[in-house]
Amino acid sequence: xxxxxxxxxxxxxxxxxxxxxxxxxxxxxxxxxxxxxxxxxxxxxxxxxxxxxxxxxxxxxxxxxxxxxxxxxxxxxxxxxxxxxxxxxxxxxxxxxxxxxxxxxxxxxxxxxxxxxxxxxxxxxx
Numbered sequence: 001x002x003x004x005x006x007x008x009x010x011x012x013x014x015x016x017x018x019x020x021x022x023x024x025x026x027x028x029x030x031x032x033x034x035x036x037x038x039x040x041x042x043x044x045x046x047x048x049x050x051x052x053x054x055x056x057x058x059x060x061x062x063x064x065x066x067x068x069x070x071x072x073x074x075x076x077x078x079x080x081x082x083x084x085x086x087x088x089x090x091x092x093x094x095x096x097x098x099x100x101x102x103x104x105x106x107x108x109x110x111x112x113x114x115x116x117x118x119x120x121x122x123x124x125x126x
Contacts, residue, residue, distance in 0.1 A: 002054045003079035004032070005126060006071045007047065016063060016070035021048050028071070032058050039083055043068075044124045051079055051123075069126070078126055085119035 007016045009031075011024035025048070029035050032054045039051040051074070054060065063071040089112045096108035 001076075002056060002058065002060060003074040003076055004052050004054060004060055004071060005049060005069065005074055005123060006032075006052060007043075007049050007068075016065055018047060018065045018068040018070050019045075021046075027052075032060070034058060039086060041086065041120065041123065044120055049123070051082060053079075072126055074126060082119050082123050085115060085122060089113075089115035089119060 006028055007018050008022075008025035009015065009028050010017045010022045011026055012022070016028075017025060027035055027037055027050065032052075034055040036053045037050050038053060041049050041051070043049045060071070060073040062069060062073065092108050092112035092115060096105045096112065099105040099108060
């Protein structure tokens with residue numbers, strides 16, 4: 001299994017959308033047969049980006065558009081590091097939704113936001 005970070009492709013433009021979130025967009029399934037999206041995120045600029053797995057027999061070429069890595073191959077460790085941080089963020093958010101103590105709930109929400117931002121910044125570093 002291989003791991004990639006990729007942006008969506010605009011249905012009308014047929015280009016990777018690294019600067020805006022068009023309404024009509026698609027995953028790069030045709031470009032990467034067997035694409036299995038695992039995580040949907042927003043990049044540091046608020047643009048939709050995904051972490052996905054692709055079969056070993058698929059060729060992955062890095063794609064750079066406007067100084068952004070529209071497609072980049074990740075190591076398994078890079079992929080897992082981001083996924084684990086985002087999972088921690090989600091767990092903090094979930095715990096906040098269950099807590100009846102308003103002060104603790106607010107603290108957990110803030111921790112969740114900080115953890116999510118940590119994941120986004122790590123993803124941006126690749």
